[in-house]
Amino acid sequence: MDTGSQEIRTGEIVGGRYELAEPIGKGGMAQVWRARDPTEERDVAVKFLRPDAEDLSRLDTRERLEELDMLRARFRREATLLGRLDHPGIPELYGHGSHQGMPYFAMRLVSGSTLHRFLSRHAPLPLTVASAVAAQVADALVCAHTLPVVHRDLKPQNIMISEEGPTVLIDFGIAKPLSNGVTQYTRHGSTLGSRGYQAPEQILEKEPTARTDIYSFGCVCYELFTGRPPFVTDETKGLIEQHLRDDPLPPGLYAAGIPEALDSLILRMLAKDPERRPAIGEVLDSLHPLTPRPEDPEPRPTPHPDPTAPFRLPQIAPAERRPRVSVSTTPGRDGEWLDARSVERVCEEAECELVRGSPDAAARHLTELADRARAEWGSRRPLVRRVWELAAEGLRLSGDCGGAARLYQGIADDLIRGEEPQERADRMMLRLRVAECRLAFGEIEAAIGTVEDAGRVAAGLPTPLAGEVEDVRREVDLDITERLAGPDAAHV
Known part of the structure; x- marks a missing residue:
């Protein structure tokens, strides 16, 4: 049976757990449904592999089977990557399997607006709003590039601003691990990525690197801060030719108030030579000072959704990412305030682990509590800094460089x-x-x-x-x- 030959209907139970409610998205290789997970009492997104039969019908039998094998492998890889990418700005994996012969996986549902739709309603954006979106995407990319994984399809349609404000990077369907020996799931002669956001090396079908994402993200940032993409089709040149050969005009020519350093950063991100582009850590460092601070007023006019909320109101975070640990091991049950004495005891245990050079349960526990402690107690309480410092040290010694860098940077910037x-x-x-x-x-x-x-x-x-x-x-x-x-x- 070919993948995609079955009809999916509302009310079907997938994997004995997820009750399908309605389709919410469809592409050439997949369809996404909203579903209800009664076990956890939450809505989820269920993605099915359903290749477009019309596209496949143009291939002969051998090519069609090869294409299906490649799509199945890529789909499995996407599920595997989501299971490894642990960041609030990337949907986490809940489960996977096969339904009526169709591979599927369930993940966090992000309800809100795509950045594409958001820009069509609100552009041009105030500097703080654009910076809030860009910094959150950059933070998610730091996580991906640390694994290391290259997304390969960064564009406004693949960035969601959730109803509560946090920004989420979605659709890792063509993402690729950068480890040696990883199998290629791309046909010769096919150019991955999306028109208008592809790096020159993608257009030329060269091997992607993390700097490939930087170029695409530069295109997104250009549009965020100016309200227009870096290149548009005109009577003399097409998009591909401009992305391969032309330098974009400085963003500051299209929008007032863009700092000179930001102007320079975006142009460097759009360099034709990948080696001249900044790494994602430098991009994040440059964007962070432009974002709102805790307790800043909301922007005027206030967009909906409001991507500045996670910076102005640190207690706002994706619900599924808040710590869910057992009562026996956490200071403070879910839904209750943290108990300072219990947190101090965990800190003492973590300090002993770090002295031994072997971070263990206590250090991991502080990593789970760090954001919660910051949200409940604010930035001025010494215990919050102690939690963050111990959690960061534990992550560094455990080899989680991306997680440690985020906490160290947070201490330096806010604590x-x-x-x-x-x-x-x-x-x-x-x-x-x-x-x-x-x-x-x-x-x-x-x-x-x-x-x-x-x-x-x-x-x-x-x-x-x-x-x-x-x-x-x-x-x-x-x-x-x-x-x-x-x-x-x-x-x-």
């Missing part, structure tokens, strides 16, 4: 206030830890810049604090030296 010598030293050491974590996915030049900054900061600090910064600086500098001396140095 340390003031410019006294101690605060300056702490902030610099956190920046060094962020740089160290991002070395894991190739950001050597950015790390070198941070090490140089650390030397200058240390020179202006009292001797004891300067020594603390120097200790971390030398540690990161040694890591950089070892990586540059390694077999992959020539590819940096």
Whole structure:
């Protein structure tokens, strides 16, 4: 039986669990349904592999079977990737299987508006609104690129702004792990990606890298901040020719108020040479200062959905990502406030684990509690910083560089206030830890810049604090030296 030969109907039970409610999306290879999961009392999205029979009918029998095999393999890979990508800005996988001969997987349902529809209603966007969307997408890409996975189809249609405001990167249908030896699921002569957002190397059918996503994201950012794409078809040139050969005009020519640094960043993201594009960590670092701060007023006019809400109101987060752990191991049941004494006990246990050099249950527990503690207690309570620091150290020592970098950056940006010598030293050491974590996915030049900054900061600090910064600086500098001396140095 060919995939896609069965009709799917409302009310069917998939996998003995998901009751189909209504179709909510369809493409050439898949159809997505809204379904109800009574076990967890939530709505979910169920995606079925249903290749377009009309497209396949143009192929001969052998080619058609090969295409079906490739689509099935790609579909399985998408489910596998969602199971590995753990980030609130990426839908998580709930389950997978086969229904009436059709592969399916269930994932978090994101209700809201695509960025494409959002821009059609609200463009041009205020700077803070555009920055809020861009920073959330960049944060999700940091997670993907750390795995490392390249999305390969970044465009406004694949970015959702949920009803509550968080922005989510969706549709990893053509995403590809960048590990050596990964099977290719692409026919020769087929160009993956979407017209108007493809990097030059995609158009030329060259091997994608993480910098391929940076180009596509640059196209999205250009549109976010200016209300128009970097290139449009005209009487003399088509889109493909412009993406291959032309440099876009600076975004600031189309929209007032774009900072010069942002103007330069977006143009670098759109460089034809992938090596000239910034890494996603640098993009996120550049966007973050432009986003709203906690308790800032809502933008005027206020869009719906409002992507600034997660920054202005940190308690807003996708419900499915809030910690769900047993009462016996968590300080505070779901729906109850955290108990400070219980959290302090977990911190003490985590400190013992870190002294032994083997982060375990307590350190993992603090990772689950970090965002919740920040939302309930705010940024000024010392216990919140202690939770974040221990959680970050646990993730770093466990090898989760992306998760650790996010927490270190959050401490530096939101939990340390003031410019006294101690605060300056702490902030610099956190920046060094962020740089160290991002070395894991190739950001050597950015790390070198941070090490140089650390030397200058240390020179202006009292001797004891300067020594603390120097200790971390030398540690990161040694890591950089070892990586540059390694077999992959020539590819940096």
